[in-house]
Amino acid sequence: MADTDGLVINGRFATQTLSGVQRFAGEMTRAVARIWTEPSTLPHLLAPRGRLANSAGFGLPVEQAGRLTGQLWEQIELPRFAGRRILISLGNTAPLFARRQLVVLHDAAVFAQPYGYSWKFRLWYRFLQKSLCRTDARLVTVSEFSRRELARYLGVSVSRISVIPEGGEHIRQTPPDPSVLMQYDLSRRPFVLAVGNLAPHKNLRSLSALAATLHERGIPLVISGGANPSVFGAEAVLPQPALYVGRVTDGQLHALYQAASCFVFPSLYEGFGLPAVEAMACGCPVVAAAIPSLQEVCADAAVYADPDEPEAIRARVLQVLDDSQLSERLRENGYRRADFYTWDKAAQALLALTHSGSR
Template sequence: MHLYINGRFLTQRFSGVQRFAIELTGAIDALVGEGAWPAATILVPPGPAAPRPYRFLGMRQVGRASGHLWEQLELPYFSRGGFLLNLGNTAPLAKGSRQAVVIHDAGVYDIPHAYSPAFRTWYRTLYRGLAGLDASLVTVSRFSQARLSARLHLAPDRIGIMREGSDHILRDSGDLSGLPVDGKPFVLVVGNLVAHKNLSALTACITPLRERGLALAIVGTGVRTIFQSAGHEALAGALMLGRVTDRQLSALYKAATCLIFPSSYEGFGLPAVEAMACGCPVIAQSGGSIAEICAEAALYFDARVPGSLVDALREVVGDRERAEAMSRIGLGRSAHYTWRNAASDLSGLLRDQIGETRRLGTERLVR
């Protein structure tokens, strides 16, 4: 059975889900060349697509429609006779059980206020339909597995778990030129100005940081068409860096005193793993997937407890040995999170559907 990959991600606005799909298909492409993945073809909707230099994966532009309409009505036809892999939360219902879909979290159920009514209604309908049609479901953490299992009324083992990777952030040495933090000590935040990213928790940090000569630098943008932004008005004292390149983000992680990751809900938490890969200590909101992903490499705070985040900051900023130890532990843990390992996880989960390939030389999934 031929393997097809839903390439709609190549025509979408870049976000964490598109990052996942682009990096994962890059790793799969390399493994196809090694004979460690079966041959596959990426099917892409018409129109401009992000250029991706795949050497071994086939790529075809098919159909006439775009967006959800292309995915639901045309993609099943062009992938007929084969197995379809969907990496970005959505998949065509008409394809039934002859497909797998990676659903990154259960946010449309657990944090409905963060999404528009139309968005969450469609995604809830789609997820229940895919579960009922016996499509293979995959997610990126035990936390997301548990939440999706509960929401979709499925046994947990009906949903496979794979990791994400962070090695993309190490592709070059980084460059701070052109950013207002160049040469200044700062604490970094990476996250969009949306409700569940919980940036309002940062307001208590600005004055204590300023007293220590540290700036608060925030990378990210607000996406108001889908999300309902909240809690960022009081952050006027922070450096809003907006969207940055991977090269700049790598340099920011490496230069930052630490990363604050205040998000109250994450399916995986890629910025925290990127930071660990760059040797940047991580302070994260407790709960969700972050403690599972970062484990003892991060220091945790509870936004419901006044002063919790400031206390954690003082512990990292004021104790160089503690910060260096966190950096070492984070580097060791992040080494497991590579896109090759992620592709290996997925290959193992879908072995029955996509066929046997030779054993991959990758590390086991970190628990």
Template sequence: MIAINGRFLTQGLTGVQRYAREMTRALDALVATGAAPPMRLIAPPGAEGLEAFPNLAPSLTGTRGGQLWEQLDLPRAAGGDFLLNLGNTAPVAQGRNQAVVIHDAGVFDTPESYSWKFRNWYRGLQRMLVFRGARILSVSEFSAGRIAAHLGLDAARIGVTLEGGEHILREAADAAILERHGLTPRGHALVIGTGAAHKNLAALHHAIGALGERGLTLAVAGAQDAAVFRQAGAPPAPNLRPLGRVSDAELRALYESALCLVFPSRYEGFGLPPVEAMWCGCPVIASRAGAVPEVCGEAALWFDPALPESLGEAVALLADDAGQRGALAEAGRARVQQFSWEQAAQRLLGFLPR
């Protein structure tokens, strides 16, 4: 039997946890139809949402939490079962009887985005997992190549699962967020991100300027500090709307009403927001960096992260050309048909013992 590491059910929802939740949901559905072998979900005390996985016999086990639970309690609970770890980390003691999905090589490639304790722990743990023979998986060919380079592996032996994005359509759009923040349909561009260095949000002052010249707004979901988006010493832009954290229903409304999604990140292991946006018919402007070109193909309007002014030019082009916006939206809808969680789960199963 395959056991799934359910530590993600005690963690906040970021891209990694989104992947783990949606992949587990998709595996649960495949088990229900007999398209996947029997599996069970093992979670630490305090885990929430186990009822979403009725076909995985979910259970709570152990007395610890966090890394101690994962390293000490989880391997005992897994016993002789093959262990599937979906969130970058795994118990060293499980040795080669497990697979771990490492989402990117950011702790090596963009160390400035992490504390020294975090990056040293991740680097050491991942090297130890490789040494112990764990099966390594990832979410894009780009990430597989970077992980292989840093961990001394053959990239061809790292299984690539990809991701999905149709979860954003699960809930009806909550348009109340638009009125609450003074946003109008096609009157704003959307950004999703945090202040982490590799997200490159400081480059957005060029987009803010291009939008402001046209009476348009930049709405920023997921970030609290407006200072991240402007040049040092500059006053706050009047057309900037920091939204903070938003629900999936609110995010869907933002995607569906936005002029476009602006995705300036200079390093991504996959790039989930552009895929979500494309599922909602929202045109995408993105930095040609990391795994994003692999994911978006020709369905995005690209800018050069080394030339931040090119972001302003791209925003101006899309704001002024409704035909271009429509063409990108259609290209995006076609592109994301290959990025569903069911397809990703089926790919994942191909890398696991049957």
């Protein structure tokens, strides 16, 4: 089978802990399965042997092959089992010696925000991504901002990199689970929500002034997310007082977005900014960092603040909390903006690139 033409998706992401990149890969894979019109030629998910995060293959047939795991499996065994098929890698990494492939690089954070990653992670990603530019791989990213950034840091023309959107409807399609609201006594009081990991460029430390003012008002700042110490080298200084709920399920996250009075997203650097789209899809007013990627994605569906100015972030969030007309306008604009981003649309754009041939 590995020596026949067709499409195969790199399933290494299915063995990894869920984060933004794995979310993108999983939802894109589901969308490809959903929109594919010829069952006899359905792409396969090619993954290492062992337990997958989703045993159903995200809607695609699963091939588990090889004896290795992690980067070794991806670099050594994956290209052999992919054979002549077009290999689609959705999560920033890909084998250097695949015959025909398309690779999604989400952002240039390891170049632009190096202090947020361990030295081993930076060294490998920089080497790998620059090396991929010297192959015939078709390069893809998720925003015009990331396209410009990757072209700059990788030393390639912007014409070498294509752009496809992300989606956000997955969060709305998951029934809300109010257990997290009841567990933390959030059902009957206003709160402000932030979602992010401990990477310094997520900039959670900038929320300290906001947290203090909200505490005086009896309004909790709720923070959801996790951290991977093997990736993030520096430990962020986290705002206090705040209510940390850790990693939550999609249903619980839906309930948090739906119940929150405001979603605040203070990142210094994003390739796309999926949490902002999720919040908009759930009708939560958004205060976002005034950075190019978030302004590109959110447009008029958010109000913006300088992420380097904690007082500006605090003022913007309080403005949303205190101005019901502004809050309602952001909700309405958010619903419309979120409808623009769907995984089916993203998958159609992805498949169109495979049909146009690899570079």
